[in-house]
Amino acid sequence: MPNATTVTEVGQFLKNPPEGFTVEAFGSEYRVHCSEENLVFIDNFRSGDCDIVFQNSLGRKLKMHNLWEYTRMRKSLLSKRIYVLVSLCDQNIPESSKKEPSEPKVLQKYVLSIDGGNPRIKWQMERGLDWTISSVAGESYRVEIDLSEILESLAAAGVIAENLMKCNPIWKDSSFSLKYYSDALFDFPHWFGFSKRSFKLRLIKNT
Structure with missing residues (x-):
């Protein structure tokens, strides 16, 4: 049975793609x-001298425009493997460059995989969605699903x-x-930025 969470270096992922993926x-x-058995949130990117294109990817920021789209996405999040x-x-940051804004140097890119159907992951995801989305039909919102604690736990595990x-x-x-756009005329929470929420997923031992 596959692990609930895995992290794979991009080069290794391309060389030995997991089940459900092929690389050309x-x-x-x-x-x-x-x-379609997998749920991929990966934008096109460049690695070294190569461009990497994940076809059928939904992109890192997914937009939904009606209740049917949200319901379908929720079901997928709670049942499919997420990448x-x-x-x-x-x-x-080197002292010479601290005077000017600069992005941290990327050491390595990885593909993080999470089994949304795993009981412990599913429970966290479902609870987070219920907490952050009180009413999907009458308001716009943005929900960020934070995976940093899972990554820190995997790194600590060697x-x-x-x-x-x-x-x-x-x-x-x-x-x-996930971004949901309502057609409500007076969507004040969205206008004033109050509809932006987030929740974290955690790595639970013995998953």
């Missing part, structure tokens, strides 16, 4: 085909290469979001 190379582009691209970054952990790295892009 076209020059400097890799096209990753994924089956998200995350980055392990060096948070130590999944990440030891040489990368020496620089006390941080995780970037460790979430995905």
Whole structure:
């Protein structure tokens, strides 16, 4: 039985794709085909000299426009395996560049996989959605699903290469979001930014 959560370096993922994925190379582009049995939230990105395209991906920010779309997505989140691209970054910025805003250096990119149908993961997801979405039909909202604690737990468990952990790295892009747009005329919570919420998923032992 597959683990409830896994993290795989991008190069290894392309070389040995998991069940439900196939990879084709076209020059400097890799096209990753994924089956409908999986739920992929990965935007197109570049790794080294190659462009990586996840076909059938929903993208990191998913938009829904009616109750049917939300209900269908909720069912998928609670039953399918979820894939998200995350980055392990060096948070130590050189003194010479501290005067100017700069992005943390990416040390390695990984594909994080979560089994939404696993009882412990499903329970957290369902509770988080219920808490953050009180009424989906009459208001717009944005819900961010934060995966940082899962990544930190996996790193602490020795999944990440030891040489990368020496620089006390941080995780970037460790979430995905659901956006629901209502056609309500007076959607004041959305206008004033009160409809933005988030919840965290945690790694529970023995999953």
